[in-house]
Amino acid sequence: MTLFDPGQPLSSPARVKVLWPIALGLALFLMGLWALHHLLAHIDVRQVIAQIKTTPWPTLATALGATAIGYMALVGYDFWALKYLGKSLPLRTVALGGFLGYAFGNTVGISVISGGAVRYRIYSAAGLNAFDVAALSSYIAVAMGMGLTLVGLMALAVHPAALAGLINAPDIWIRLGAGGAAAVILIGAGWLSFSGRALRIRGYEIAMPAPRILAGQLVVALFDSTMAAIALWVLMPAGTPPFASFLAIYAAATMVGVLSHVPGGVGVFETVVIAALPADVPLGDAAAALLAFRLIYFLLPFAVAFVVVSLNEARLAGGWAARLFGEISEPMRPVIGGIEGVVPRIAGVAVLGLGFWLIIVALMPALSLRSQEPGLVGAILAEGGTLACALAGVLLIVLSNALVRRVRLAHGLAVTALIVGVFAVLADDHDIDSAVVLALAALALLPFRRAFHRKAALTDGGVGPLWIALIAGMLATAAVFFFLAHEATPYTNALWLDFTARSATPRALRAGLLASALLLGIFLWLALRPARRFEISSDPEQDATVAAILAAQDVPQGWFALTGDKQVVFSPERDAFLMYARRHGICAVLGDPVGPPDAARSLVWDFHERARSEGLTPVFYEVSTQNLPLWIEMGYALHKIGEEAVIDLTAFSLGGSKFKTMRAEQNRALREGYTLEIVGPPHAPELLDTLRAISESWLAGQKGREKGFSIGRFEPGYLNQCEIALIRREGEILGFANLLGRPDGLHFGIDLMRYRPDAADGVMQFLFLSLIEALRERSATELSLGLAPLAGLPERASARLTSRLGNMIYRHGGSFYNFEGLRRFKQKFRPDWRPRYVALPPGTSPYLALTEIALLISGGARNLLTKD
Incomplete structure (x- = not known):
């Protein structure tokens, strides 16, 4: 099994492009850990924990209140982003989407991605499409960055000495630089907002929202x-700079954390x-x-959001939760139901964090301030409990990956591992506190x-560079905490054989060895085990099984499987x-998966992981909007390739x-x-x-051989699965087309459309119009005329380069294929x-992927061109 995500397996630069952000992030994280270890090398971890536990309640209440107000302000970003996009949603929907998006995004990181996935599930159920949510998430990211920058610059202009430990410059220069930068941003943003103009820098276009929205956005950013900053400042010890100065420190630290x-x-x-x-703090x-x-x-x-999602899932299922908390109102039911799509990712993150916490507990049992029970029973319980913590922690970390992949077995095992962790x-x-947290997590996961x-x-797929970097970072963090907690204990070989009840360091050493050995062994097994062959063996019943599935699904495109x-x-289940x-490193799937929704989604995941396991790139060609949530969950990028012409027969x-x-x-x-x-x-x-004679005469007027993949071929075995529409004149066949769809179906498509060279120009038009009438008499509802490639791509300057290139080919590519004429005929x-x-x-290049697909369709490079 390969450990690399094969975004472009044939291109080393493409792999580097995918891997370098992960490697850079891991390097920065490890550097931060090293710096923290250097800064905190002389502190006592027990005193840190004791300090947190003795924090006065008024201080905690102030921090909690500031956090609550801060998250209310964060929801304001969503409110103004919707105003900017001209969309209107109920306030409770915005509040739910905003809170869950920030609660999960702030914890997981890369909020525009993780928070965007949560927002998509909620807002799409309320009527927004995927591109609206993408625009909303991008707007929020820019607004937050702009607001944080302004707050930090203004605070630094007022108190330039706030970053004296980081910036070696006179206060006057810091004040002038920060104030000038803030003024430029404010004046520039205001001018762009009032004038309605856009600023273009190196191909990027920067536009500001209307003045009212801009003002609201700045107020939200300030709050x-x-x-x-208040939530952190009230927790800081004596000697911390005044709040106005500390605000600049907080803003700078947050910006560096985001950029890392x-x-x-x-x-x-x-x-x-x-x-x-x-220095005196x-x-x-x-x-x-x-830490607090x-x-x-x-x-x-994050915990509150996790519980909210869990309770709403229970309310949707009915039973005790519905009786205790009430039924979900009908307007909110699709919104709450939409959250289910991000449940696996949320559960995976929560279980990963709990697994890491159990390993920390195993490595540092001395953090507890309770006295330990002496004697043999106490030693056995302490030793067994520490090793069980390490085992449960490793199991939860491994299961978190399977939870993200929606594996059914992982859910039951995760609940079991959490219960084991409680004991x-x-x-x-x-440790009653940890036991309560683990027990509540198990209940929330049910x-x-x-x-x-x-x-x-459980272990197929999902192991890539990001996962390895994450585990490496967690192990490095655990190691740093271990050395901080146990550096007062001198190391000797005798520590490994000390099993007394009060020997915390030896137990931590043994638990650390067990946890690291297990994780290393699991990763080595995943990396070195023989890969399953991706090729599917011949199936004598393949066509019969496909036909049975098509008979139950009424999906015309699925007939291309024949x-x-x-x-x-x-x-x-073969349903x-x-x-x-x-072709080469590409596994190109044609169309959406065919079958019941749950089975189809699971099959896509399986296909994705099997392709990755052999370093192949799975590509899904000609997919519709039907499975947009699935592609977002899997991290796939969508590029528009054209439009399908569908006639409403009714x-x-x-x-x-x-x-x-x-x-x-x-x-006539x-x-x-x-x-x-x-x-x-x-x-x-x-x-x-x-x-066949008509088909061959038609092909003789074309350049190249029969096409394939997304287009049918004249094969008796294929045509004997389809109905064929014949155009006759005085009994003589002038042209034909095979129909995609079962005879009693509601949806039909047209594949091969071929006619004699001496037939009149209007023979295909007559065929289409006659088919529309005939299928309508069967009570059918839709007839697909097929895809118009490269049609309907956006032409604005900010459109993707692939769209702009596609538009150029669409308008001027007549020598390759008459794209514009095809769309004009269907229109x-x-x-x-x-x-x-x-x-x-x-990481997959759309140009390379589409080139390989074009060669699949044409049967080779020499067959790409058609005659004028």
Whole structure:
């Protein structure tokens, strides 16, 4: 199994592009840890814990109040972002989406991504589409960065000595620089807002919202930064600078933490704050304040959000939760239900953190201030509890990855491991506080069982550079805390054999060895075990199984699985399938998964992980908007490749002036003896021979051979699965098209459309119009005319480069393919144009992926061109 995410397995620069941010983030995190260890080398960890526990209640209440107001202010970012986008949502929906987005995003880090996924689930259920939510998340990221920068600059202009420990410059220069920068930002933003103009810098366009929205945004930023700084400042020890000066320290530390891309800025934020404090501030008390701030401002909102999601999941399921807390109102039911999509990720993060905490408890049992029970029983309980903590912690860390991947078995094992952890911490040192937290976490995890539907192996897939960097960072953190807690104990070989009840350091050494050995062994096993072969063995019942699934699903595109040029992979229950073809390092899947929603989603995950395990790049071509949440959960990027023309058969009519010409041409064709005949499979050999002659004469007028992959081929085995529409005149066949869809279905598509060279120009138009009428008589509701490639791509300057290049090919690529003419012909029937996308995993070049797919479709580079 490869340990690298194969965003572009054939390109080393592409791998470097994916890996370097992860490596840089890990390096910065380790540097922050080293700096913290250097700064805190002489503090007593027991005193730090004692300092937190003796914090006065009024101080804690002030910090909690500031945190509550700060999170209310954070929701204001969502409120003004929606105003900027011209969208309107109920206030309770905005409050829920904003709070959950920030509670999870602030803890996990990279809030625009993790918080954006939560917002998408909630806001999309309330009516926003994926691109609205992406724009909202980007707006929030820019607004927060701008607000934090302004607050920090203004505070530094008032108190330039705040960062004296970090900036070696005269106060006057710091004051002038900070004040000038703040004035430039404020004046520039105000001018752009009032004038409505945009600033262009190196191809980027910067525009400001309307003055009212800009003012509201700045007020929210002021409250956000101020409340967060207050929550930390009230916890800081005596000697800390006044609040106005401390605000500049907080803003600078937060900005450095965000820029480091370390989750939550852990280690980096603390290092900057401690380095900026005056020398007379006790480091141990400052460390205690920073740890308490992490618990109050980050972990407490995360825990509250986790409980909120858990209770709402239980309320949706009915039963005791619905009776105790009431039923969810109908307007909020789709919004609450939408959260289920992010439950696996939330649960994975929570379980990962709890696993790390159990390892910390195992490594540092001396942190507890309770006296330990002496004697043999006490020694056995302490030793067993410490080792059980380490084992449960490792198990939870491993299971967290499987939870993110929605593996069903991982949910039950995680609950079991948490229960084991409860008994372990009680046996270790009667740690009732930790036992209560673990027990509540197990209870909160129970209602999430419905979200874990995949019957996959716990360890298949998911092990990439980001995961390895995360585990490495956690182990490094545990090691730093271990040395801080036990540096007063001199090391001797005898420590390994000391099993007395009060021997905390030997137990921590043994627990650390066990935990690190287990994690290392698991990763080595995952890295060195033989990879499963990706190729699917021949299945004599493949076509029959595909036909059975299509009979239950009514998905016309799924009939391309019968063309014979693609492999098909089924779900374990054989009720869903994907069709794909391989070329070099690309595994290109055609269309959306076909089958029941849960089975189809699970199959996509399985396919993704199996492709990754062999260093292949899974690409999903011509997908619709049906599974947008799935692609977002998997981290895939969507690039629009064209639009599908779909005719609503229930509303189509040739009446009216816009169809006057087409109506006259259809009547003339009927007078000339044109007729439509739809014949069902299996087809007589004589008919197929006649159609083959028409097909070959049609192909002779084209450049190259038969196409494939996303287009059917003239193969008797394929055509004998489909109905065929024939256009006759006086009994002679002039042209034909095969239909995609079951005879009694509601949705149909057209694949091959071929006609004799000497047939009149309007033969295909007659076929389409006659088919519309015939299918409507069957009570069908939709007819797909197929994809218009590169159609409907955005032309604005800010559009993706792929869209802009696609527009150029669409307008001027006649020598390659008549894209514009194809769309113009289909537009005559006034269809509903539905966007189609290619979904690409992180780091995949859309140009290379689409090139390989084009070669799959054409059958080779020599067949890409068509005649003029």
